[in-house]
Amino acid sequence: MSETYSYLGPSGTFTEAALAQVPEAAGKPWRSVNNVGEALDDVVSGRSVAAMIAIENSIEGGVSATQDALASIPNLRIVGEYLVHVQFVLVARPGTRLEDVRVVNAHPVAYAQTRTWLDTHLPTHGHIPATSNVAAALNLFENDLADAAVAPPQIVQHHDFEVLASGIADNAHAVTRFVLVSRGGAMPGPTGADKTSIIAELPEDRSGALLELLEQFSTRGVNLSLLQSRPIGDALGRYRFVIDADGHITDERVADALLGVRRFSPKIVFLGSYPRADKAQVQYVPRYDNEVFIEARDWLRGLITGEPEA
Known part of the structure; x- marks a missing residue:
């Protein structure tokens, strides 16, 4: 089996910075690709x-190309998420x-996140x-069609550029969320921060x-951290929803919610259950604890089998 990891390249991208956070990828071959489709095809084909x-980006929201690809390519699993603070330089x-x-x-996307700075300092730019x-x-x-470019700060570690300005992002707290996608199979176990x-x-x-x-989630006490609609494409008014729920599929409340869905x-x-990048423990009220769901099933089983009530 290949040990190669694919990422949107070339060297110096934010995606490469995200992959650098994966301990299992250290020392393994990394393959630079041109787009999300090529990256996922590498996984499906076994390359x-x-x-x-x-x-997802904290400014622009969900990345539609990624969401649509994950909806249409079967047997893929998200096995981890990673956060990268997004800053830009003008080179x-x-x-x-x-x-x-x-x-x-x-x-x-980078242009939208630096537009205010560019309009202020280069008011007539194209x-x-x-x-x-x-x-x-x-x-x-x-080519000489442009005089400068908006790029990640780490670009200067790989290429000889003149840095004309640093910190040009309009929002200094912008973060992009990345996910590591593998073929379907065993998933990471629950950590309590999933x-x-x-x-x-x-x-x-x-x-x-x-x-x-x-309601499938709210009635089980499952919080949603992402809810985004995407058109299915076969007719107007037809949508699919990308959903991130707090918790792991082995948590009783999450499993029960998924059965409802x-x-x-x-x-x-199902895209996967995986550890949160921020490692924040999932909070929920006690009536949605695992033991409550288990006790309710035992109670129902006892009624069906005629066991005497305690």
Whole structure:
């Protein structure tokens, strides 16, 4: 079996920084890919044991390309999540000055997160979209269409760039959440600080359908940390929902909630249960403790079998 790990490259990306947080990946081959689809194809085909992909940003929200890919490719599992603080620098070819900049290369998400700084310091600049943050910078060496690029700070560790400005992100607290995705199989055991991810479709477009889906969690005391809709694409008004629930599938309250969703939803994709990146212990009220669910099942079993009540 391959021990290679795939990530959105080339070297210097935030995705590479996330993969560097994975102890199991240390010293193993890393494969740079061009997009999420290629990364997941590596996993499905066995070229890689796992792939690191971005799934959510604290400014822009969920990464739609990742969510849609996970909804359509079967037998994938999220086995861990990792957080990377997102900062940007403005880089240029050596010898370029800030006042020389007329056009800027930038990935659309990075451009949105640095727009205020750029409009303030380069009010007449033009923008050329790039496929990744690192590609935005490397394009400066491939052509002269742009004078500068918005890029990750670590880019200067790999390439010879002039740093025209640092800390240009509009929000200094921006964080991107990455997930490590592997093939289906054994999942990480419960730690008490876990997250469970699923994608579920509504049975029909009608009043109250979403509420019924959410009630599967609320009536079991399961908190949701992410709820995002994505169009299924086959008709207007048809949506699937990306859901992150606090807890592990082996927690009785989470398992019972998933059973409720399975009965309700025409299609549910289980993406995995895995440790939270922040290691925060999941909080819940005592009436949703594991023992309460177990006792309730024992009580029902006793009624069915005719056991005398205590």
